[in-house]
Amino acid sequence: MRQLRYSPAVGSSHGVEVMDFAALRRMDTHRRRELPQRPDFHVLAVVASGTGSHEADFHAYGLAEGSVVWIRPGMVHRWSDVEACDGPLVLFRPGSLTGFSAAEAGAPACWQLDRPRLSLALVAADHLGREHDAAASLPGPGSAALLSHLLAALILRVLPDSPAQPDAAPVGDRSTDVFRAYRAAVEEHFAEWHRVTDYARALGYDVRTLTRATRAATGTGAKTFLDQRVLLEAKRLLAHTDLPVTACARRLGFGDAGNFTTFFRRQAGTPPAAWRTAYGTATGRA
Incomplete structure (x- = not known):
């Protein structure tokens, strides 16, 4: 099992990095992505088009247009087949998502968005990607905060709906x-x-x-x-x-x-x- 440490690309010094499946394939010519790996960072992927498959912690998932994959630090996963997948991948350190609610704890490793939500998610991912590029070429004092807020917006946009628990606390409850x-x-x-x-x-x-x-x-x-x-x-x-x-x-x-x-x-x-x-x-x- 390969241990993956967060190693940002040049210019991606704010703990958030935006790429896509095509870049993943170009970077990984030996297809090591198909072997079990355990990152110490988050990976959030949105499949904009194509089909494929993915495994995370002993569960296999089929990927299709609208699939969202969220790998948390410590998960063991592998990209079984993403040769035909296209869409954004966001890599980020745990500390980049400050002040977030507990909702992410209940999200699975993979779920599906309908077409309207997918369209909005891709807009949010594109906005994050543009700010990421801007921060890389012309970093400013607000770059890290911008990326953190846009990352939170993207996650809120893609989080799956889950039935409320009987004992669920109201928003803001301690x-x-x-x-x-x-x-x-x-x-x-x-x-x-x-x-x-x-x-x-x-x-x-x-x-x-x-x-x-x-x-x-x-x-x-x-x-x-x-x-x-x-x-x-x-x-x-x-x-x-x-x-x-x-x-x-x-x-x-x-x-x-x-x-x-x-x-x-x-x-x-x-x-x-x-x-x-x-x-x-x-x-x-x-």
Whole structure:
């Protein structure tokens, strides 16, 4: 699995870079895009025309006109087939999207826009691309802020509609900030802390507050959210590395392989070794 670090092109020094599928193909003549890769930055792509396919964290997606792909830092993905796809790709660092709501947490890796929304999304992407080019050729003190605001506008334009959760908080409710803090803490400590009480203590909230905020943002409780994050990382390690199960367990903060196996079996419905074998068979890995 290839680890991709954010390395901006010349002139793209503001943490946001705009390119397209054609540029991706020109830059990647050896087609390494078709192998699993794990970026430490965001990739947001909008398919303006053509068809293809993409995989992200063990899910395969067909691409067509109006498809939106959002790869978050740490996701393992590959561009299975984008030879016929055209449209913008936006690469950006996590810090480039400040002040955003928790809505992005519920967005999948791939979804579909109808034609009217696609047209507006392409206008927003074009505006971002023009400002990106202007910032590269003639940077000014407001360049970074402009790019950040236009990036947020593009994401708001393409985010999929999702049914409101029964416990969803109104806009501006503090539970949004609570969830964002919890999500950031989980991302930082999931391999060390496996109990919600650890996060509640560190963040200064009680467990019920974290649970309500997480349920309002994602539809699941705080413990389920945490367990699913640990499980996802376990699947990534089993599928994309040759680490023994015992080493995977240690990396994820389990005291022994038996506890890890019990956790994995309960969450995934199969032991880790069996899951690795099944996945390897499906993808050609032994």
